[in-house]
Amino acid sequence: MKTEHVHAHALNQAHNDLLRDLRGLGHFIQPAEEASIVELRNRLAATYTHVCDQFCLEEQGGYLDDIQVSEPRLQRTIGELSEDHRKLLDALTQIRDDAAVARSVDDVLRHKVRAWIDRFLQHETRENDVIQDAVDSDCGAGD
Ligand SMILES: [Fe+2]
Numbered sequence: 001m002k003t004e005h006v007h008a009h010a011l012n013q014a015h016n017d018l019l020r021d022l023r024g025l026g027h028f029i030q031p032a033e034e035a036s037i038v039e040l041r042n043r044l045a046a047t048y049t050h051v052c053d054q055f056c057l058e059e060q061g062g063y064l065d066d067i068q069v070s071e072p073r074l075q076r077t078i079g080e081l082s083e084d085h086r087k088l089l090d091a092l093t094q095i096r097d098d099a100a101v102a103r104s105v106d107d108v109l110r111h112k113v114r115a116w117i118d119r120f121l122q123h124e125t126r127e128n129d130v131i132q133d134a135v136d137s138d139c140g141a142g143d
Helices: 003-026 037-059 064-071 072-101 109-138
Strands: none
Touching: 003 037, 003 064, 003 109, 037 064, 037 072, 037 109, 064 109, 072 109
16 A cells, blocks of 8 residues: 555544544433543543544644645645644543543533533534635635
8 A cells, every 4th residue: 555545544444433432432421421520531532642643643744734835825824723722632632631530421521621622622623614715726726
């Protein structure tokens, strides 16, 4: 397999792992669920690992790098998306710290997890729009 195919496959795998985490996490924090704080900590740890994997693959030799080279006009947006990665990781670290000292999964913790998932999904939407913009431009549709 070519290097870029291996990279794309790894990114796809990281993305799928992460979506599985987020679906599980979203379900786990529903108010009707009897949620164990230990399980929440484990789920947050797994999510953190998969988020790191995905962000690394997007940034290092990934499509964010590629678009930055092929579409200099999108450089600022790419910079903002990379900054988003750091902010999302910091926010998730903070939630993990909160969960580490919490005795139970309360509404405050549920709200923080839910808000983080929403932020992550907004980031994904913005990233997809940038990729689409670059693809359209590459195909001449953006003119
Ligand atoms: Fe991203």
